[in-house]
Amino acid sequence: MSKAKFNLKVYSERCKDCGICFEFCPKNNLQPSKDGSPEMIDPEACTGCKLCEYLCPDFAIQVYKDEEGKKEQKETTE
Secondary structure: OOOOOEEEEEOOOOOOOOOHHHHHOOOOOEEEOOOOOEEEOOOOOOOOOOHHHHHOOOOOEEEEEOHHHHHHHHHHHO
């Protein structure tokens, strides 16, 4: 059984580039994108803890399981 992959949805219109998400990511897996909002470095390294989502004061981040990766895994096991 492989580890679940996670991804981010960032609402850049809400993000104020405060940097809280970068500071609290336990895997240091977030970096600023060109516009300053967070982007994930490696989806496989994300633990899905959602600290970035919970601590974002502007509700600009949503962490979700990568369903596409799940579909690929299901197809290969069938």
